[in-house]
Amino acid sequence: MRVFLNRHYVKPCITNADTIRTVEGYSDIIVLRHFESGAARRAAATAEIPVINAGDGPGQHPTQALLDVYTIKREIGRLDGIKLGLVGDLANGRTVRSLAYLIAKYQNIKIYFVSPDVVKMKDDIKEYLTSQGVEWEESSDLLDVASRCDVIYQTRIQKERFGERIDHYEAARGKYIVDKKVLGVLPKHAVIMHPLPRLDEITVDVDSDPRAAYFRQAKNGLYIRMALLKLLLVGH
Template structure:
């Protein structure tokens, strides 16, 4: 599972999806494949290394999959679930100073922060690799990595794939990061299905235009379902709204339920970054096209591959 020194140098920090070339994506996916197929061969690769998980926002899948991956690689973990309350941030310490301090304790820092751009700020002052675990409404590059890996695994290709992104696209850092990565592949078609209040932001559309990626906005999900390979469903993020009335105006607009699944092609899949609220009916879980729990499991192998790549 060795990777070239050149490749490791190109992945000092991971703070944005745009950093990742198609060649580097292929290397990460190959390494994740090997770790998924033979996890015992990866045991002990990072023995003696320490990962610090600094999470200023709640997390289940991202935090635990990073920790599980580090432990399976033989390393150790430390950190906090609520750094805003249980770190010196509560006393007014800046993010930059916290990163400088933790540099002395850990070999890699996994950071989740509510402020867009926080991961870039951390990387600018850090002597150890910074891996973004999500920054506000900005990006979530490791989620995008596992999403693209899952699409490749489930659909069998990335070039020419047709993906519908549904739900809260304005606040969804997962869909933003995924759009950046999919733009690296040929003949991809993206369909945005969202209430106007939470439509995909213009910066992503401009990026897609610059890279020749076809995209469209459609209001009727039923029309879209038979036309795509992947439905990437997201929840309306209540925590990103300033008032209850605005949230309720868009909540529950688009739902994947049994009726929606009947419109979906037999070879298509439904993905979701989770957690879900009411936009994804649990009755869909038993459908073999429901890929979201397999998607979540892929997160550990992708994050193992990343940790191994920046530390070994």
């Protein structure tokens, strides 16, 4: 198996058609992470081998969504009827965007969006959820949302997405933190997830709680991505 792994800082022109055609001669699969939304889609339109989107800027992160749904199923025991709280940088967080798309395929889903005003979930996701009959609600009260949810999915405020708008970053950072207070209202069966890495949005004293699932979540990514590689290699 030959897999070409790329991050945008290694080869910024990776989605150039000539580059893709050259790279596919060296590999069986291209795994592409890029800073631009839609980069993986453009690469796939050129390549004759499978292209895996490993994250395209603030756009999508499909393999993360697969491992997130798998983690929810393992931890909670079901996917239908889930109440999911998405917390943090929802405007730039590709993981929460992809998870919202994928979880919408299940029945009786309710999603709560909890974020600072400057990084609210974008309208395209809200419109998609509405079109799929998924109930969603925006809230500024993390404790209230945590008391209702099966899953709290925390994300970091992504400083690199703010550019020169440092004042916006400082206004958003630290506003919503998962700590012992959140654990105190979180249902006993519920779990806390995070795509990692974290900064200070989940305090370290939460780690020892059995409902802290983020390290198990990360480990599940190994198995999901192994399965995806095998599926594509056999199919290809």
